[in-house]
Amino acid sequence: MPGRRSVSGEAPRGTGSPRSPTEERTLREQLAAETSVAFLLDVDNTLLDNDRVTADLRRHLRSEVGADCAERYFEILEQLREELGYADYLGALQRYRAAHTHEHRLSAISSFLLSYPFAHRVFPGALDVLEHLAAFGPTVILSDGDVVFQPRKIERSGLGAAVEGRILVYIHKEKELEDVEHCFPARHYVLVDDKVRILTAVKQIWGNRVTTVFPRQGHYAHAKQVETYPRPDITIEGIGELRDYDLPSLLRSR
Secondary structure (H helix, E strand, O other): OOOOOOOOOOOOOOOOOOOOHHHEEEEEEEEHHHOOOEEEEOOOOOOOOHHHHHHHHHHHHHHHHHHHHHHHHHHHHHHHHHOOOOOOHHHHHHHHHHHOOEEEEEEEEHHHHHHHHHHEEHHHHHHHHHHHHOOOOOOEEEEEEOHHHHHHHHHHOOOOHHHHOOEEEEOOOOOOHHHHHHHHHOEEEEEEEHHHHHHHHHHHHHHHHHHEEEEOHHHHHHHHHHHHOOOOOOOHHHHHHHOOOOOHOOOOOO
């Protein structure tokens, strides 16, 4: 499919002579004209219950290395979140290892992360929602994260297959909207994300070209800071509610 990116972020290579900038621009305009709407969906706490994943990891760490070491790991994880802008689970494990060079049980923890059954944590109705939205336009995973764990989560959860491999993983997705448009051009976008901060940032750039959908799921969605942001276009209590929305309702934008 033209414009598709893999989880590695590399654009697919075509055959024949490369297009000129004018030809490339014309092609994008044609694709946008053909695609009236595209659906961009976050993963963590939007399509997949990442809070439960984190709770499972915390229990596993406590059983393997004890409560004190488990809490130290999560302190490092939060430090990295502040530094990088996303949760780097494997990076936190590596940093923990640097301070505990004789902790031989860490390999079992990395195996736990990489072999975790993420398909069991997909929210009820999430796959049905992806199928429902696909009847109106292409569905795209738009996520933040590292280049190893996040793509693996998307693959093992079955979400990648559900969107037919249309996956974009960035460090700060709200700063990559030009690339999103390049990969998946459309006249209008519907963005579904549990972080009101992200919805607001994208709305400020795309304006009426985007409908923002806020599923109240996960700890970010219930934080006090949510009330300090403008109301999203659509607020739902769970991702499964989107099955009840038709296209005109989804294109509503404030």
